[in-house]
Amino acid sequence: MRPLILKGHTRPLTTVKYNTEGDLLFSCSKDSQPTLWRSSNGERIGTYTENGHRGTVWHLDVTVDSKYLVTGGADMTAKVWDVESGKKIFDFPHTGPVRHVEFSEGSQMFVTVSDPFRGSPACISVYEFDPNAEQPEGPKYMWEVNGLEQGKKLSKATWMPLNKNLLSADEFGVMRLHEVESGRVIREVHEHTKRINAISWNKEKYLFMTGSADCNAILWDAAELKPLKTYATERPVNAVGISPIKEHVFVAGGQDAMSVTTTSSRVGKFETKIFHMVFADAFGSIKGHFGPINTLAVHPEGTGFTSGSEDGYVRVHEFDPSYFEMHSELDDLSALQTM
Amino acid sequence: MPIDFDYSNLDVDLDELDLLEEYISDGDVDTDRVFEEEEGEGADLKKNFDKVVVVDNLPKGVPQEKHEKLQAVIRKLFTSKVGDLQEDGLFLPADGDNKTLGFAFLAYKTVDSALQAIKVLDGIKLDSKHTCKVFPYTDLEKFATWPEEYQEPELPEYKPMPNVNEWLMHPAVRDQYLLRHGNNTEIYWCENAVMKAQATLAYDGERERQNGKIWCEMYTAWSPQGSYLATFHRQGIVLWGGDEFQRIRRFAHPGVQHILFSPNEKYLLTWNGVDDNMNARALILWDLRTGREIKCFKVDKQPDGEPAVWPVMKWSPDDQFFARQIRDGISVFDSSTGRLLEKKPIKAKSIREFYWSPSDNIIAYWAPEADNFPARVVLLDPETREERRSKNLFNVREVKLHWQNSGDFLCAQVLRHTKSGKTTFTNFEIFRMRDANIPNEILTMKDMVEHFSWEPSRERFGIIHGENQHRLGISFYSAGSVEGGKSIELLYNLPNKAFNNLHWSPAGNNVIFAGSAISGEIEFWDVDEEVMTAAEEHFMCNEISWDPSGRMVATIVTQPMFGSVAMKYQLENGYNMWSFQGDSLRKEKMEHFYQFLWRPRPKSLLDESEKQKVERSLKNYMARYTKEDEVRRKRLEASANKEKISALQEFRDLCAERHEIFVQQQQERERLGLVVPDNDEEFDVMDTEEEVLVSEKVEPYP
Structure with a gap:
């Protein structure tokens, strides 16, 4: 498995994301240049920079039809782009750096998470998304998270199935289920003990995974918000992914960049681990980055995955045929039962 | 079994102290006294009498003029070894004519000193006529009220001791190991390689936990034959044994830092780490089976003023003696009494280092060149004080002594320099202990030598050597036969092996080459077959430990219990289990991991011929x-x-x-417009081909 190594960013990667079909790959980094790549060959198609972000771009998301891109940056704006032309369509000003942006199911809305800044609290905003509107409209709903201390940060907010609720995650590892309109907290879950760095859904959105600085990743049942499996690693988890074709999950991260500068890359364990989804044992690890892995995206067809790291590189991995042939006797229940 | 221990970083929690005390103090009169004394001066009268001793058989009828002189003599004699008296602590009763009555009362400053005086000074000779008796003041009272009629003492109820060899009877003959991490002390059975070294708990301090105690918060140690587990506590050492690790014995020694079992588990030495030559109870010799204190010693710094290093004493292989190196000599003590053999040390001029043979009561030591005497390696019989063999060596920089573990060979690794002093080379002087007159043979090596070690119970040895630190290789030699004839022979050499250490399996033949801890590279080597069976790594691994049977080996990352070095290893704490051939069996991570200790096994009861019989079948x-x-x-x-x-x-x-x-929700999705119904016709799939000029290169005309 020789990865494509994409050298386009000059600063640490913050997010990588495939479109619905998986032929396009979006990436953004601290260098303020969201970039579009062809996932099959690593060709750089273009960047989204015209009247673009100033400073770090923290997160991005793409509509289900791959036509529009939303980006959120440290310059306190979320921006919507036309994917094909690279033109910016809208600017959405916020009260603090924008940490997270995510389209709803069907891409008719998107949610943003902004940091506390100069007295303004951490905020979750929901926008209606109409690409044909003349002017960008302000947020439809905007609320603070009840129970989060003033000045503390949120890291994520994700749409629950059918856009019925929003799930937020904060820097203490607490997750809260909210009413979309009011932000009222319906449930609070304390399973992680440190900042939640990543949330990732399976295709049909009944399973999702969280990764936390407490070195664990957890697989959840979305309907009951119940932890199903825990994947333990030795380093903070920054990125997670669920395979759409196998009972495998991907967990990546590494020692915090601050504390590894003087040691070799092996101490940091900058690797992506593959766990069996049910047995929760790590059976593979993919090394190569020389800084912590900040973000990861699994190809929608399950043929590979892409990781982006603090080292400024994007590595696009395509699995070898042996991965698809790999067949644990345990995966086959009927065979097991006859043993 | 040296254990490093530093109490100075420990916060003393008084509640905890009480708790721990229960381990040691109940019912043990001696220790109770020690603890009381620690609590400071008490107003209790009885306690004060504990510090008073009676000295009898002093000169009678000494007139008053001479009282002062006699007092001075007593004072000198009775304080120099055991400690000071209290102010006005000497009372010399006299009759109406002010003539002495022939006895005196001495009040010491501490109970400790008083006890020591009774022990050490009883029977001391003032002069040829006066042999003094020393006994506790409380005895006076005791004997004054002694009942006239004999009362049969009540026999304490017989409590059978747990069988300390119980664990050797495991039906599948598995080995045990101990893990010391956080506040946990756990002993596990280790399954064999087929079972992936699976661990089953043997004991983890459950009984203590139920009593609201922590089994051990400090270090632990196994006895050399594996019969006992020693746990360190602030007040002393506790031994545990039997199938449920029952408490077997306590040895009260406040602040104990190091212990050393005698090889056959008859005696125990404990040291509190003090080397000021003042503390009378710095080092204590115990009878392990009765728990009785045989003798205590002061510990002095090394002759060159360096702090004393454990083991301060070294045991003879049969437990009969223990010895300590002093300036120009070795003090050999009888273990059963703790007394110096023939009351004087054995002379060993300029001695630098000594080791007992692992099988016989023979001491090997070396001394560097001094005062026009050449450097020497000497084999000494401590009982007869005769030199069994000695060899003079010249131009010596340093000597390292390596006993082969069955005592058949001794290797003196001698670093020598040429006459000009510019270059060095190494001589390996191999002494054959079983041959008459102990002949020796020399192997010379021009290379820098990084490591030497004997194969356990065999005649082979391995050397890591090379032109310099960065170009190392490994050579295996045979020292020939144990007796007679055959000489040293190079078996083979493995060039370009960048390792610093050889870790032999206790069963011999299999050996692990280990590099630096940072790289953690290890290679498993089969010496007979000359093959590498596995090349692996365990990052940051700072310890490699074979199980006593040589079936399995653990690579370990532990951290010291105290100090900042701990940080370095913290992240990697844990251990990996390998088969003797290097198959990875199991990996465990563990926070605050301090000790991994295989339980040692006693020596095999089979003799050579029986072993061969087993091997044949x-x-x-x-x-x-x-x-x-x-x-x-x-x-x-x-x-x-x-x-x-x-x-x-x-x-x-x-x-x-x-x-x-x-x-089911799909319809709702469509109604809400969240998905577009599947409609493949929306897409036209087209195959297109496009030619792109990547680069152009014009070949120059030839």
């Missing part, structure tokens, strides 16, 4: 054990599979249920 045994292993493996697999099957079943059932809901 190995095939028969093998069939049996293979079969047993197979049954066990299947059982294990079946139970593991059962768990996995149910986990998988449960998970897939849930997913199927959730998928069903997803399908």
Whole structure:
């Protein structure tokens, strides 16, 4: 498995994301240049920079039809782009750096998470998304998270199935289920003990995974918000992914960049681990980055995955045929039962 | 078994102290006294009498003029060894004419000193006529009120001791190991390689936990034959044994930092780490089986003023003696009394280092060149004080002594320099202990020598050497036969092996090459077959430990209990288990991991011929054990599979249920406009080809 190594960013990667079909790959980094790549060959198609972000771009998301891109940056704006032309369509000003942006199911809305800044609290905003509107409209709903201390940060907010609720995650590892309109907290879950760095859904959105600085990743049942499996690693988890074709999950991260500068890359364990989804044992690890892995995206067809790291590189991995042939006797229940 | 221990970083929690005390103090009169004394001056009268001793058989009828002189003599004699008297602590009773009555009362400053005086000074000779008796003041009272009639003492109820060899009877003869991490002390049975070194708990301090105690918060140590487990506590050492690790014995020694069992577990030495030559109870010799204190010693710094290094004393292989190196000599003590043999040390001029033979009461030591005397390696019989063999050496920089573990060979690794002093080379002087007159043979090596070690119980040895630190290789030699004839022979050399250490299996033949801890590279080597069986790594590994049977080996990352070095290893704390051939069996991570200790085994009861018999019929045994292993493996697999099957079943059932809901919701999705109904016709798939000029290169005309 020789990865494509994409050298386009000059600063640490913050997010990588495939479109619905998986032929396009979006990436953004601290260098303020969201970039579009062809996932099959690593060709750089273009960047989204015209009247673009100033400073770090923290997160991005793409509509289900791959036509529009939303980006959120440290310059306190979320921006919507036309994917094909690279033109910016809208600017959405916020009260603090924008940490997270995510389209709803069907891409008719998107949610943003902004940091506390100069007295303004951490905020979750929901926008209606109409690409044909003349002017960008302000947020439809905007609320603070009840129970989060003033000045503390949120890291994520994700749409629950059918856009019925929003799930937020904060820097203490607490997750809260909210009413979309009011932000009222319906449930609070304390399973992680440190900042939640990543949330990732399976295709049909009944399973999702969280990764936390407490070195664990957890697989959840979305309907009951119940932890199903825990994947333990030795380093903070920054990125997670669920395979759409196998009972495998991907967990990546590494020692915090601050504390590894003087040691070799092996101490940091900058690797992506593959766990069996049910047995929760790590059976593979993919090394190569020389800084912590900040973000990861699994190809929608399950043929590979892409990781982006603090080292400024994007590595696009395509699995070898042996991965698809790999067949644990345990995966086959009927065979097991006859043993 | 040297244990480094630093109490200075420890916060003393008084509650905890009380708790720990229970381990040691109940019912033990001696220790009670020690503890009381620690609590400071008490107003209790009885306690004060504990510090008073009576000295009898002093000169009678000494007139008053001479009282002062007599007092001075007594004072000198009775304080120099045991400690000071209290102010006005000497009372010399006299009759009406002011003539002495022939006895005196001495009040010491501490109970400790008083006890010591009774022990040490009883029977001391003032002059040829006066042999003094020293006894506790409380005895006066005791004997004054002694009942006239004999009362039969009540016999204490007989409590059978747990069988300390119980663990050797394990039906499958497994080995045990101890893990010391956080506040936990756990002992596990280790399954064999077929069972992936699976661990089953033997004991983890459950009984202590139920009593609201922590089994051990400090270090632990096994006795050399594995019969006992010693735990360190602030007040002393506790020994545990038997199948449930019952408490067997306590040795009260406040602040104990190091212990050393005698090889056959008859005696125990404990040291509190003090080397000021003042503390009378710095080092204590115990009879291990009765728990009785035989003798205590002061400990001085090394002759050159460096702090004393454990082991301060070294045991003879048969437990009969222990010895300490002093300036120009070795003090050899009798273990049963703790007294110096022939009341004087054995002379050993300029001695630098000494070791007992592992099998015989022979001491090997070396001394560097001094005062026009050449450097020497000497083999000494401490009982006759005769030199059995000595060899003079010239131009010596340094000597390292290596005993082969069955005591058949001694190797003196001598670093020498040429006459000009510019270059150095190494001589390995191999002494054959079993031959008459102990002949020796020399192997010379021009290379820098990084490491030397004997193969356990065999005649082979391995050397890591090379032109410099960066170009190392490994050579294996045979020292020839134990007796007569055959000489040293190079077996083979492995060039370009960048390792610093050899870790021999206790069963011999298999050896691990280990590099630096940072790289953690290890290679498993079969010496007979001359093959590498595995090349692996264990990052940051700072310890490699073979099980006593040589079936399994653990690579370990532990951290010291105290100090900042701990940080370095913290992240990697844990251990990996390997088969002797280097198959990775199991990996464990563990926070605050301090000790991994295999439980040692006693020496085999079989003699050489019986061992060979077993080896010859190995095939028969093998069939049996293979079969047993197979049954066990299947059982294990079946139970593991059962768990996995149910986990998988449960998970897939849930997913199927959730998928069903997803399908049901599809209509709602369409109604809400969240999805576009599947319509492939929307797309036209076209194959296009495009030629792109990547680069152009014009070949120059030839």
